[in-house]
Amino acid sequence: MDKDLLLKEVRALLGDAQVNTDPEALYDASADRYKKYAKARRVLDVPPPAAIVYPRSTEEVARLLSFCNEHGINVIPRAGKTSTEGGLENWKELTLVIDALHLDKILKIDEYNMQATVQAGVPLQKLEDALRERGYTTGHSPQSKPVAKFGGLVATRSIGQFSTLYGGIEDMVVGLECVFPNGQICRIKNVPRRSGGPDIRHIAIGNEGSLCYITEVTVKIYRYFPENNRFYGYLTKDLATGIQVLREVMVNGYRPSVARAYSEEDARQHFYHFHKGKCVLLFMAEGNRHIVDATCKGIEEAVAKFKDGILEQVSSELIENWFNHLNWSQQDIDDEFEGMKEKDSHDGFTTEVSADWETIPKLYDNVIRRIRSEFPRAHDLTLLGGHSSHSYINGTNMYFVYNYEINCAPEDEMRVYHHPIQRIIVEETLKLGGSMCHHHGIGKYRNEWTQQEHGSAYFMLKKLKEAFDPNGIMNFGAIFYQEEGAKFQK
Amino acid sequence: MTRRVLIYLDPEGEADSIQLLEAANRMYGATGYRSYGLRLAGTCPQAEGLLDVLLQVEDPRVRPYDAANLARCVEAAHRKHHFDAILIPATTFGRMIAPRAAMRLHVGLTADVADIHREKGRIELVRAAFGGRMRAVVAHRGRGPLMITVRKNTFTLDARIRRSTDIAPLVVDGITEPEVTLVERRPAEKAADIRESEVLVSGGGGIKEHFDQLEKLARALGGRVSASRRVVDAGLAPRRIQVGQSGKTVSPRLYIAVGISGSIQHVMGLKEVDTIIVANTDRNAPLCSLADMVVEGDGMEFVDRLTKRLLKGGKG
Amino acid sequence: MRIVCLAKLVPDVDNFQYDHERSALIRENVRLLLNPADATAVAIALKLKADSRAGSVHTVTLGPRSAMPHLEDLLRRGVDRATLISDPAYAGSDTHVTSHILAAFLSRCGFDVIFAGTHTLDGGTGHVGPQVAEILGIPHMAGISHMDPESLSEGRAQVRVESEEASYTFALQLPAVLGFAYAPEPKLPFIRYEALKRDLSGRVEVIDNQALGLAPEQVGVLGSLTRVRKIHVKGFRSPNTRFVRPDDEGIERVYRFLREKGFVR
Ligand SMILES: Cc1cc2nc3c(=O)[nH]c(=O)nc-3n(C[C@H](O)[C@H](O)[C@H](O)COP(=O)(O)OP(=O)(O)OC[C@H]3O[C@@H](n4cnc5c(N)ncnc54)[C@H](O)[C@@H]3O)c2cc1C
């Protein structure tokens, strides 16, 4: 099948209005934020998709998928377009992007049973606003909240800034509906818990569009008590101290909604007005009053225990002020893009990993040391550091951040800067037994390590792909390594 | 002991040159020195009656922009009068003359002196470094005059003591035909680009509905208006005057921020700004941490009142 | 036409680390960057070369060994020759000594014109250009915002200088030192991917005092005529931020402050 025929067939399937072939839109759809710099400079090396299509119902999704499955056409599911790891990047000549634009309804807010059901194209902010009006919250708050939509949030196993209290998206999803390449529509019912065999929600959650298309999601909702929010901030001697305090709070059973430790350099880009060149540790306690009181006590005790590494406490107003300016709007994203058209620098590339408590500080040191000594363009780095922002009883994450000046041609940015750094981070993480992908998904550029990430359990992952997507039409290159795509990775 | 101080009188910055008397006052006390001016014949008439001696260069080959010849003049004046200090305004040309003269005299030179103190009989020179982020105290070594340049408006001469001025021609050997010639001189146009303005009055989310009213304050200070992205987003200012990561990077000498919180993306657009004044209702707004002065309260009230005050003028 | 560019590496002012307890700069791991005005000068030189108006571009840097990767980058961007003048004996040199060291090298390396930046980000004195010119006995101009490329071929340089008062056009006899003001354009050319892979270690010529033969008492701290005695840091929670209110008293204080600073006459 060639492109013209494909377009004809798809138009016949959905009608002209639901098929977009505007060249600008297709250029935009050929890559995501992973290659945002090359994209802004208009030097993308990947092909554009044939079209972006906008189904209006689960049935239309099913029809589209079985059509593509039959004709071997690559499908990229798309929701809010905030993907950061190449999940939306196109590596095939014949590709349809299936965008959840019209799957935009909040289907039900069930206050008594504390759950809400939405279609995949509903922005998280839209549900959150509707819930807040009634005194509830989803508890999910990734920085991309104003823009990201449920399909993408579930498909990437996203996590929000209040995860230490509410968990990641996997802790929130009660049930969902998804469509497989053969057109099969599956609904997973909404129950508090069950022991009905393996938890099949997890086949859809985190699939990154490589197994199925998510059309509908039901999530838990929580009572919202903003009046009880309390904030704590500290300057610490080093990052390790911050991590020790985080651990102390967690293992004592407290669940502050925000619990973060920043390295010096990373602190500078968020807290230039008070960090004084030091590391920053901060907490937010949230929820009903009694729990907040207890949590605050737990935080104060943990801080007291490690007081030797704590340099000073920061006014809680400063932390609250930071908290109120956390999220990125579409305008922010567009602006960053605008800025990159002119400026030869990159602020805000990240690689997010996780490991147990014992490993994280070592991992951090190893990574920083290797980048400083091995990365040939280390002299172009304007920032290198990281923070821990999601803690668990057994460990935490490390969000490595690096900014640099770009002194090469825009089309070479990835291979000259990002990839060598990312490689060091991933290698060091896997070496120490951590996970190379804490919450952005594997995307298309870390797929060469997927097998190593999962080890012997990769067998299970591979079988899922073979079983659910035997023709390999779902998001070519995402999660699973593809020889044919290697040319775009180098 | 009466000291001797030489001031170079730059015809392109006459008033700024005369202000250097105040720098000399700080060094030796208003009555502790005899002031000498070095001028080209026919320039800087205002110096008459304010300095004790005017050494006048009459060789027509010496032009105000010819640093090589002017450095020879400074040297000749010093060889004759043995100054304790030589002060040169940090004007466009003063900045080129001073280093050459210092080299000829084999003396140290401190540029852009921002402050002068006397400590235990010694003169301490303070200058800004690292784009205004640091102040360094500089000491000179060896014999020879204390040589400095001073940026305009650093010292304000308030008490003008009238003196009777001796005017003496200065004979300078070794003047050459100028190797630099002026082809054209045009008065500077007011910078259209915020990057070129020395003074910026910048407005943000806190006062965005009144953004248009900042212009009058900017005008009273001879500067331009700029904006944070919040104002640009609201369609109240054009993108080309946005300061920050996705806007312009600016280095004015004075930045007045009204109703701007100071997000890191905004602050990334501020490079080497000398003086920052912030007007904000919230004294904890991040930008306050960079400010020399914070006006805590309503931004428009500040703008209105300061504009009125500026128009009224006077010493204050 | 041989262009020699003075190119200094300066500490990145934005990413400064300051030890508040000891009141000292943390110098370890300080990122260096090519002084922006010097980058403009090199970019203009490379553009002249690309337009076949200049034969070669040679950069000269006085500084620490850690400048090396930046100088290798200059070669990758099209600079023909890069010289690093580096000697522990030069540490602590003021602008007077710096100018002598540079001039000692320049007087033997050969040039038709010398390009420089007007100001550096760190010291920012603007002394080196004119002092080098004085030692070499050639004309100098600072604050150049534009140069007429045609004029170069006639053995002179016609340049424009922008000041607060006026815009001047000057003609200088060559050889001369031309000090350029920082400008966003032209930018240095990109480093091509192929050039990145090229091994340039050893291609930067390193010169020490043995080669220049300056007397030990003429260089470094010993030879310097000025010395920084103390450093105070301002900004980043500067303790001397003054708080006022927008009432009569507060406005008067702002007004007086503006006068003190010379923004109001
Ligand atoms: C400024 C910014 C801040 C961010 N902060 C966070 C954060 O705090 N936490 C976090 O976890 N992530 C964060 N991210 C990453 C990103 O927001 C998340 O990965 C988000 O979940 C993606 O949602 P989306 O709707 O934008 O999906 P998209 O970008 O449209 O798609 C993401 C991936 O999901 C797949 N997909 C999309 N829709 C479907 C569907 N219906 N069915 C199957 N697969 C689908 C796509 O193929 C793609 O692989 C951030 C991104 C940005 C730009």
Ligand SMILES: Cc1cc2nc3c(=O)[nH]c(=O)nc-3n(C[C@H](O)[C@H](O)[C@H](O)COP(=O)(O)OP(=O)(O)OC[C@H]3O[C@@H](n4cnc5c(N)ncnc54)[C@H](O)[C@@H]3O)c2cc1C
């Ligand atoms: C990628 C990216 C790029 C960006 N690029 C830029 C950029 O180039 N430039 C830029 O500016 N921003 C940029 N931003 C946006 C930036 O993060 C902030 O959102 C923006 O700077 C906020 O503008 P503001 O401080 O004017 O407004 P606000 O954040 O709304 O702050 C308003 C301030 O006014 C104060 N205030 C309220 N009322 C009054 C009153 N009556 N009088 C005085 N003060 C009052 C408040 O206390 C507050 O401090 C960018 C963001 C991103 C993510």
